[in-house]
Amino acid sequence: MRRSIHVIDRVVRRFLILLVLVALAAAGAAYWWLNAPLPLRAGAAPGQPLELEIEPGMTPRGVARAAVKAGVDTDARLLYYWFRLSGQDRQIKAGNYEIPAGTTPHALLQKLVRGEATMRAVTIVEGWTFRQMRAALAKADSLRQDTGAMPDEELMKALGREGVPAEGRFFPDTYAYAKGSSDLAVFKRALHAMDRRLEAAWSLRDPDTPLKSADQALILASIVEKETGSAQDRAEIAGVFTNRLRAGMLLQTDPTVIYGLGDKFDGNLRKRDLQADTPWNTYTRAGLPPTPIALPGKASLLAAVQPARTKALYFVARGDGSSHFSSSLDEHNRAVNRYQRGQRPARGEEQ
Structure with a gap:
């Protein structure tokens, strides 16, 4: 009887040891699989990542199948079981993902859970x-x-x-x-x-601004954006237009004319263009045009509502990106002759 019990004990111990060994082998195999690069199916572009699209509402099983369909050469059931056993299967996010060569099952799940879409x-x-x-x-x-x-x-x-x-x-x-x-x-x-x-810009506007609304500020900012060749001149240019609005003067800014011409503009602005009336022609119409003429950036938005305090009413491009500013028409005409027509200033008129 005792001998039979000893035999049974040995059998049980050996069976338990075998179970432990099998469990260890399974754990080792699982660990190896989770940390081994997923093979990419033959036919995927060499060196190019696979593209995996996960649609909103897709189940974990559907995600596993989508990965295999995209070109991951493994059993979809393995991926699905891994998603489920991880406890993160419901955290997978929709999006378009790239699976580069060398991606492991563990890394793939983390990419999907973090939402690292392409x-x-x-x-x-x-x-x-x-x-x-x-x-x-x-x-x-x-x-x-x-x-x-x-x-x-x-x-x-x-x-x-x-x-x-x-x-x-x-x-x-x-x-x-x-x-x-x-x-x-x-x-x-x-x-x-x-x-x-x-x-934000409108909330910081100068109390003395002639602009009546944020929309007007947007329009003026777009003009300043198109007229500014050098960032250091931006506020001064805004100041010129602000002064002209206060004085009831025509803005007379070329970019608005060009915008109004649309496809008719061939790159060369002529006198007849300045005289061709459109809603955006600030040579023929007073005040601001009806809409912006471009997409202004932050600096131009701020310049429009916080213009430089200047007496200038005119400016002309010097040819180097900067502008020359004038407070009188005579001074402006001399600047135009010098910078636009290449005429040297007369003695005593140097600027």
Whole structure:
């Protein structure tokens, strides 16, 4: 009887040892699999990461299947069980992801949980028109074109600004976006960014400003943006236009004329262009034009509401990016002759 008990004990011990060894082997295999690079299926572009799209609401099992379909050469069930056992399966975020060579199952899950979607970026430049902005977004890498066929008016309606002119309403900056994002989302971010910047600038306006609203500040800022060749002149240029508005003088700024000409402008501004009346021709119409003429940056917004305190009413480009400012027409005409026509000042008229 005792011998039988000893035999049973030995069998049980050996069985338990075998179970432990099997468990250790399984644990070792699992550890190795979790930390070994996932193989990429033959046919994936050499050196190029796989593209994995996870749609909103996709289940963990669906995510595992999507990864295998994208080109990860492993059993989808293994990925699914790993997602479930990790306890993070419900934290996986939707988005477009890239899976580079060398990615392990552990690293893949962390990427999906952290939402490290593939990012791209598009830069909108200060002084661009809205037309140029639309062209840049149309060419942006991996940005879904949901608004490409929309006229400007329809686009603004989609953004909740029906009846508001699009020009000048978007803040020039660099915008990052997830691969496959909608261009409408980028437009919306730029629109709200301008809302914030304009509101902040308007709250800092000079109490003596002749501007009646934040919208007028936006229009003036767009003109300052287009007229400024040297950053150090920006506030002075804003001061000239502010003085002219106070005095009831025509603004007479070429960029507004060019904007009003649209596609008719061939790069050479002629006298007949200055005389061709459009809503934006500040040589023929008093006050500010009806809309901005470009996308102003932060510095121009601030200059429009906090212009330099100057007596200047005129300025002319020197040819080096800077401007010469004058408080009288005679002085201005001499500056035009010198810097635009190349005439040397007469003796005693040096400036």
